[in-house]
Amino acid sequence: MAAGTPRASPTRFPWSWASISSLSACRPRWDSSTTRPRSNPMVGRVVPAPGEGELPAANAAELFRRNGTHPELGDLPAVKFGRRVWSHRQFYEESCRWARLLMSNRPTGAFHVGLLLDNVPDYLFALGGAGLVGATVVGINHTRKGENLARDIVHTDVGLLVTEPRHQHELVPLLPDLDLPADRVFVTRRWVDEADPPSELGRDLEEEMAGFSPDDPGLDPDVDSVWALIFTSGTSSAPKAVICSQARLLKTGARMGLLLDVGSDDVGYVCMPLFHSNALMVGWMPAVVNGASVGLARRFSASGFLPDIRRYGATYFNYTGKPLAYVLSTPEQPEDGDNPLRRAYGNEGAPEVVSEFARRFDVEVVDAFGSTEGGIAVVRSEDMPKGSVGRAPEHIKVVDPDGDELPRARFDPQGVLANADECVGEIVNTQGMGPFEGYYNNPEATEKATRNGWYWSGDLGYIDHAGWLFFAGRTADWIRVDGENFPAGPIESALSGHPSVVVAAVYAVPDPQAGDQVMAALVPVEHGSIDLDELAEYLDGLAGIGPKWRPRYLRLAAELPSTGTNKVIKRSLARQKYRHDLVGDDELYFRPRGESRYRCFTEEDERHLHAEFVASGRERFWEL
Template sequence: MTATTRAGADTVAELIRRRWGDHRTGLRDEHHTLSHHRAAAAAAARAALLVDLMPPRPGGEPHLGLLLDNTPEYPLWLGAAALAGAAVAGINPTRRGAELARDITHTACRVLVTQRAHLPLLDGLPLPGVRLLVTDTEAYRDLLAPYADARPGDAALGPVGPGTRYLLTFTSGSTGAPKAALRSQGAVASAGAALARAFATGPDDTHYVCMPMFHGNAVIADWAPALAAGAGIALRARFSASRFLSDVRRFDATYFTYVGRAVQYLLATPPGPHDRDHRLRLGFGTEAGAVDAARFRERFGVPLVEGYGSSEGGASVQRTPDTPPGAIGRAAHGDDLAVVDPGTLRECPPARFSPAGRLLNADEAIGELVNRGGTGTFEGYWRNPGAEEARRRGGWYWTGDLFYRDASGFLYFAGRTDDRLRVDSENLAAAMIEAILARWDRAAGVAVYAVPDPVAGDQVMAAVALHPGAAFDPAAFAAFLAAQPDLGTKMPPRFVRVAPALPLTATNKIHRVALRRASFLCDDPVWWRPGPGAPYEPLTEPARAALRAEYARHGRDPGGHPGG
């Protein structure tokens, strides 16, 4: 790789302007190829159009929504917004009806850029004052034609600087309506430059963008560092495990970003003799797990670097060469990160491990990761002061994520705060149990989550998707659990749902809310232990009825809606 040769830029707009006159290949997908120069020109044309479409008016925010797959139009409009001084709201195409309308109107989008494939999603939605642009139409091409000679910097809605609002990125929305996190041009440019330096990305590289661009993973961790380094960008409209290797070969890709479930999909594809025939050097992402990361490197010859960064930008953990297995890394420069008990506000004691690597003091060591140095680069939420205050309470930034820290200061991810389980008065983290269950050679994917105990607290449930041709053998699964030296006595799942596939969010993360909602009342086969240490057996309809009666006697609800 060639190191970045230019100093960092204060704005994304400046990064776009730097590509003017650069005639190397800059932006590709399976149907289009643009040089850096042509991509900058196309962004400038869209910026000029945007300025004409959004004249200043009282209460009119300079916001546009992008309801697009990963087509070249997406990064071109990201560039256009940067040049024009507008902000982009990435709109999730898996949302429907009132929820989709709410995302567009909540972020005050005056222009919505979409494609014909997504038009049915908008049928009948109340979107007052929203101008619709459909990219793959003759009318759209005619609209852009008068701006063909625009140059970067020709048109802007006002002064563009580091503090100019740039991204409104929706969080997952696992509890209530999704929140739109704000990111400025300066924050995005800085994040891109930092990653480009960390991974020595340069003009000879190509970043493969296969995660959805409405999410921060693709924009901040893949597109922005490529832009900062002058690297090429290659797009896949939607993630495809079967096309991954052919894409990285075709595009000569060297870098990509991922989430854990995407890695599991890639590992589930049939192995071949040419799995290492590519230039791919690095994958950067989150939640792959040590087992899958090792399998990925062994098969494809590509290391996966696990990172952690709060979606909102308030905390970051960086991996160093001495990071031990299973750890994420240490606090990034300038962050004062601590693992805190939310009830007492005291720092949790360091983790203690058995010789086999089992966490011995999970109940006291696991807490919420906070940035005590302030709110870091967290720039707030769009029109959600309550959620913003919750993040900033006490002058700290609260990530909403569970971690534990070893005696040397290395941080280990333990799940989300709403993924904590309370079993027999002991706190457990779903992510830790998942990492152990992922070792089972029959499992293609695993998710662990809490279901209510009939009396108090939680019980452990796991959803397991098996490799093709594999069957769930209850005795083999129990023997596997018994052989895991770091599986605590409270960790084995009481309920095991055998699913054809795990439910996913639009960003290819496991949809835990749907799993918790379905509980053990789902349509998939469920195996359970009637008592502690008992053999696993099928959860029959009479057994389900008896369980529901037990919950009712104690005034508790097991949750569950058939079909998940």
């Protein structure tokens, strides 16, 4: 297509707020010789609050039928994986086969189908099949191992399990304790490569599917039936399974389609794991609702990101956690901005990272503050102060454990938070639970998150006098040094802003005398290192980081323990502390009180530190 030639108008539907979605009807197609127009995605549009707005279809089954049989949509792409492409009609047919497979093997208990898969097409086909028959898909985190993996499967009452050869070795030793017969396990070999082992358990999925027709089973599921159980990341405690009905996912897909301005000719790039809410709700559902397509990456790869974007012609993508920083750590090339992307939507991107990513790849990045539960939603704005996640709406408050609103944050002349003890509390939605529908099989956690009729996020924060909200970490992220309490979040943000740091995690480690000390684990840029003298000067020069907030200990690592969505598991870091026997080959440094630079923390230093714990009667903290 010639440069600058407008693309044909994408298909729009009455339920998709055509009066405003038509704003993007004539977006130019990407051509490597053109410069794409940039525009604010929110200008001129009215977007419903999370959980509100119209349903795009009576239920998931009606949506898939519409996409698969629509004269304009049926032959358009729906799923791309490598060089293979499935149209909406073919996706519908695959979903129908899956629906019949699920019905033929329906468990006697809960109709829960566990998926222990990478981002492969069968994951989406299974979601389609479950949507047609009212079954529940349980997204199982393949980074969880052993008893933790078994716990997730048992906790969610999985009655059928689908996996692939590369994950079966984790299941084999667990099966005797799962109350899951081998004939209830299906193994798909449709996406194997030379690195995959042979199948060792269960039934071959392709052989089983061959016996089922692509005809629609003709069911009409209740739109309030549970379509998915999505685990929280579990960075500070055991993951909880969030209930997601068909209604919630459909409304979310419609809302995100508005935010991302998705039409039927758009392509989403899904590289975040499909077992996480971000991939389903921000990556896939907007495409399904609007008759668009998605390109799948088995797993996120920083080096594979841009080649995939260009190969699939991706116009939007979703992210959560640190992927933007990892992509930025790859060497910059002059042609990085030569790509089809228009928009990215995600959360937990450091402001400096978001800005640099937008510049380098010529893409608009909308970084919001929210959670899997959906009870809190705040969008960043260009005029917000450094460190803020956006302006808090009237119904978003920061409160103490009794629900009393806390005083506004005050800062000293150097910009350091001066009243952390009184202003930092839990972020809550006083308007209600939003789209949150509870945790499966966990009434205590549900009650805790919904007391007073509010939604309690479990996130720490504070609000300044201008109404700007600041994230301060999880409720477990308090640090107490020399009697002063403060959150880890601002320190983490400061370290993440250093040009030599890709990922920063800040957490409390025990002090031999009393309270805590601050420790930071850092991942340097790819093939790079961190000048620790310069880092110390950088920290000392930051207006918002007081002396007690500066990390006493540093850990430099090639990678940090993380979830499948690249969120750092701080509880593992806190348990490993500054112990050489637990940190592996990672380098440890410390900055003794009163000194201006960091030096190597040797095994001899560790022995002296341990002796201090023993002498002060706090040896138990060494082992915690």
